[in-house]
Amino acid sequence: MSYLKISNLTVNIAGTSARLLRDVSLNVEAGEVHGLVGESGAGKSMIGKAVLGTLPRAIEIVSGAIELDGTDLLKLSPAEHRKRLGQSCALIPQDPLTALNPSRRIGPQITDRLTDILGWDTKHARERAAELLDEVQIPDPQRVLCSYPHELSGGMRQRILIASAFAAEPKLIVADEPTTALDVTVQKQILKLIKDMQQRHNTALLFVTHDLGVVSKICQSLSVLYAGMVVEATDVRSFFREPAHAYSRALLAATPKYTDPEASLTPVPEEVIAAVRAEVEAADQRLRHG
Amino acid sequence: MQILRSLLFRLASTAVTLVGVAVIVFFVIRVVPGDPIAMMLPPGATEEDIARLTALYGLDKSIPEQFFIWAGGVLQGDFGTSITARRPVLDLVLGRLPATLELSIMALVIAVILGGVAALTGTRERGTKVEAGIDVANGMALSVPDFLWALILILLFGVAWPVFHISGRVTPSLDLPFVTNFYLFESLLRLRFDLWADIVSHMFMPALALAIPLAAIIGQLLKQSLKETMHLDYVTLSRTKGYGENHVIIREALPNAILPTLTLVGVQFTFLIGGTVIIERLFSYEGLGNMAIDAVINRDLPLIQGIVILFAVIFTVVNLVVDLTYALLNPRLRHA
Numbered sequence: 001m002s003y004l005k006i007s008n009l010t011v012n013i014a015g016t017s018a019r020l021l022r023d024v025s026l027n028v029e030a031g032e033v034h035g036l037v038g039e040s041g042a043g044k045s046m047i048g049k050a051v052l053g054t055l056p057r058a059i060e061i062v063s064g065a066i067e068l069d070g071t072d073l074l075k076l077s078p079a080e081h082r083k084r085l086g087q088s089c090a091l092i093p094q095d096p097l098t099a100l101n102p103s104r105r106i107g108p109q110i111t112d113r114l115t116d117i118l119g120w121d122t123k124h125a126r127e128r129a130a131e132l133l134d135e136v137q138i139p140d141p142q143r144v145l146c147s148y149p150h151e152l153s154g155g156m157r158q159r160i161l162i163a164s165a166f167a168a169e170p171k172l173i174v175a176d177e178p179t180t181a182l183d184v185t186v187q188k189q190i191l192k193l194i195k196d197m198q199q200r201h202n203t204a205l206l207f208v209t210h211d212l213g214v215v216s217k218i219c220q221s222l223s224v225l226y227a228g229m230v231v232e233a234t235d236v237r238s239f240f241r242e243p244a245h246a247y248s249r250a251l252l253a254a255t256p257k258y259t260d261p262e263a264s265l266t267p268v269p270e271e272v273i274a275a276v277r278a279e280v281e282a283a284d285q286r287l288r289h290g
Numbered sequence: 291m292q293i294l295r296s297l298l299f300r301l302a303s304t305a306v307t308l309v310g311v312a313v314i315v316f317f318v319i320r321v322v323p324g325d326p327i328a329m330m331l332p333p334g335a336t337e338e339d340i341a342r343l344t345a346l347y348g349l350d351k352s353i354p355e356q357f358f359i360w361a362g363g364v365l366q367g368d369f370g371t372s373i374t375a376r377r378p379v380l381d382l383v384l385g386r387l388p389a390t391l392e393l394s395i396m397a398l399v400i401a402v403i404l405g406g407v408a409a410l411t412g413t414r415e416r417g418t419k420v421e422a423g424i425d426v427a428n429g430m431a432l433s434v435p436d437f438l439w440a441l442i443l444i445l446l447f448g449v450a451w452p453v454f455h456i457s458g459r460v461t462p463s464l465d466l467p468f469v470t471n472f473y474l475f476e477s478l479l480r481l482r483f484d485l486w487a488d489i490v491s492h493m494f495m496p497a498l499a500l501a502i503p504l505a506a507i508i509g510q511l512l513k514q515s516l517k518e519t520m521h522l523d524y525v526t527l528s529r530t531k532g533y534g535e536n537h538v539i540i541r542e543a544l545p546n547a548i549l550p551t552l553t554l555v556g557v558q559f560t561f562l563i564g565g566t567v568i569i570e571r572l573f574s575y576e577g578l579g580n581m582a583i584d585a586v587i588n589r590d591l592p593l594i595q596g597i598v599i600l601f602a603v604i605f606t607v608v609n610l611v612v613d614l615t616y617a618l619l620n621p622r623l624r625h626a
Contacts, residue, residue: 052530057417079534086532099523103545103621109524113531148621161527174530 002027002067003204004051004172009064010287011046011055011228020046020059022229022283028221030171033198033205035215035236037251038225044208046228048174051206052091053081069171086117090165092175092194096157096182100149107145110164118168132163136193155186159193166197172204179214191217212255216240224248227280247276300613304606311602312364312595316357319594326373326589347373360595369599370592374584379596383578387600388471389459390570390577394563396474396493397500401562402555404501405508412509413516413539424509431506436565440499440572447495455492457574464488496573500565504558511554515547549620556612560605 004027011021021043028034036044049055051066053073066073068088073081093099100109110132111125120128126145133141136159149157158178165173178194179187195218198205207219215222216236223233224247232245243249250268327343344350348359363370369379412424434442448456460466460473464485468476474493477486519525520543528542567579574580578597585593 054526054529082529082532082534085530089530091527091530093523093527095523099527101524101528101542101546103619112528117532150622 003030003032003069004028004206005065005067006047006051007065007067009047009050009066010062011043011050012060012062014058014060019284019287020228021050022227022280023287024064024225024228024230026223026230026233028172028204028206030204031202032221033195033207033219035219035222036206036208036225037210037212037215037222039210041227042225043228044210044225045176047225048091048176048206048208051172052089052174053085054091083117086113087168088171090168090170090173092162092165092173092178094177094180096154096161099161100157102149104148105145106147106149106152106160110145110160110167113164113168128167129163132167133160135166136160136163136197138163154182155190158182158186158190162190162194162197166201166203169201170203172206173198174206174208176208177210179211180209194218212252224251226276229280229283231276231279245276246272300610304610307606308599308602312361312599313357315595315598316360317353319589319591320353320356324589326591329589330373360592364599369596372585372593373590374588374593375590379592382581382593383596383600385471386576386578386581388473389575390563390566390579392472392474393493393497393566393570393575393577394500394559396497397504397562398555398559400497400501401504401508404505405512408505408509409512409516410539410544412513413520413543414535416517416520421513424513428506428510431502432510434503436499436503436562437568437572439502440496440569443495443499444572454495455488456495457492459492459576460485460489461492492573492575496566496569496575499572500562500569504555504562507558508551508555512547512551515550516543519543519547545619549616552612552616552619556609559608563601563604563608 006027007025009021009024010019012019024043024047026034026047036047038044046055046059050061051073055061061074064074068084071084073084076084100106107126107129110129111120111122114120114125114128115122129145130141133144138144138156138159144152144156144160152160162178175194179190182190191214194205197203198218205218207215209215219236221233221235222239223230224239224245225231226247232239232243232248234244238244239248240252243252247268250266250272253266254268327340327347327349330343331339341350348356351359360370367380369383371377372379372382375382408424408428412421415421444456447454455461466473466485467480467482470476473489474486477483477489516539520539522543525538525542528538533541566577567582569575570577570579571583578600582594582597584590585597
């Protein structure tokens with residue numbers, strides 16, 4: 001049974017008919033890593049935000065359901081919704097340089113959820129935070145817990161954010177391009193760290209990325225998005241062996257390969273774009289009349 | 291060590307500023323027309339009387355010479371003698387200082403509360419009619435200067451609906467047991483709440499008049515920086531932890547958004563203190579500002595100099611306090 005089940009989710013800019021997500025459905029099994037791929041603006045991050053209830057105020061969910069372990073989050077009151085998310089979900093943000101509050105020490109930023117939302121006592125939460133920092137291979141955790149974010153490097157901060165995400169043993173973590181803002185050398189380590197942590201804690205992961213190479217390393221299944229619509233949802237092995245949709249094939253062809261960098265940089269062909277646009281129009285028609 | 295050095299530097303530059311202020315004031319009030327001696331003597335005084343009085347106050351010497359005599363006294367704590375009151379300037383000025391300090395601080399507190407509530411509410415209700423209402427109120431508060439607010443408040447709450455006192459600092463018939471001139475604080479310390487209520491009732495209108503424009507500035511700037519902060523990743527992250535809007539605004543956004551407002555409040559607070567001159571006059575409040583106007587009218591040169599120097603000291607102290615608070619609130623500066 002799926003842990004996260006999104007069905008027919010449609011999202012608009014509030015008060016207009018401008019669609020940002022079109023009839024999106026996807027399932028993430030417990031302990032599974034599900035990739036969300038697509039070009040910039042395809043709506044990858046929007047899905048993550050909808051799940052975590054952090055959509056901007058100017059954006060409204062028109063229809064659909066987001067079920068977490070059988071409960072439709074959209075039917076909960078705002079307070080229940082927040083509590084539910086605090087208990088069972090977490091976010092690994094994109095940019096470690098802006099995701100820690102510059103005027104608060106690291107320790108409380110990891111433990112606040114444990115003490116305030118889950119009701120742990122301070123000492124226990126503090127020990128847990130130190131353990132987690134150790135688990136993400138940060139040397140001298142006690143010192144780091146008392147530091148301010150500006151005293152730490154970008155790679156360290158991303159490790160802290162990963163530790164913080166796993167702190168409450170959530171069942172689902174949304175990782176929003178967690179390696180994009182990092183140096184290439186650090187990217188690989190962080191990706192491996194996320195994978196290790198995910199396997200050790202058996203956490204489901206909704207992994208937003210535009211990098212198919214990352215998908216092949218960490219995901220078991222994926223959804224390909226175009227203009228807020230899922231054009232293909234499949235498991236990773238069959239996606240890389242025989243992508244079903246023309247747009248998926250074009251995306252794969254556009255991925256640079258180290259062996260032949262010149263030849264592999266193929267833009268998505270015009271006719272593929274035209275075809276997928278037609279599908280988007282058809283989806284809009286269905287939504288308008290359904 | 292670093293802090294000590296920057297503090298010493300600040301003190302040195304403060305001293306230079308004060309010397310500059312002293313020089314300018316001293317020369318300007320002697321160059322502009324108006325003769326203190328002429329104000330003191332009845333019409334028909336003889337040339338001889340005038341010359342005698344001028345010599346008595348040392349006004350027959352050249353201006354630079356007068357300056358060095360005066361500056362020498364100041365360095366020994368002697369600010370001269372008021373021409374009209376015939377008492378030491380320092381006693382007069384320090385006697386009035388508490389009244390003006392209490393009024394300014396009360397105005398600052400009112401401004402911070404009003405502006406803070408407006409900013410927090412506006413941020414919480416951003417994009418709604420409530421925020422639009424707050425913006426309109428802010429604009430109105432800002433486009434009317436403090437002395438006009440004073441007149442409006444006098445008409446509303448002193449004349450049309452007399453709930454507050456609009457004249458003086460305390461009801462004259464009351465028996466005051468105070469040993470200092472900090473009436474507001476001392477009445478609290480002595481637990482004399484009857485006196486305290488009377489003093490607050492006298493101070494509230496002038497303090498509010500001073501506070502309204504500053505409250506609008508605080509409200510506008512703080513709301514602006516809060517709204518910018520609300521988009522940042524750490525605020526979003528805090529939301530995903532299960533925190534509600536109030537917590538997110540106050541604990542995550544406010545500590546960072548408050549820094550630019552703090553700098554501005556420091557600068558604006560010095561303007562507010564400047565504003566007390568006219569406001570105290572309008573409410574017949576016995577503070578430094580009121581005394582300053584009398585001193586100017588009477589050409590009481592030593593008293594004018596004393597008051598201006600005191601205002602300059604207050605301004606520099608306020609700026610120093612703001613800088614220190616800024617460093618205290620911003621961890622990135624604390625260690626630097």
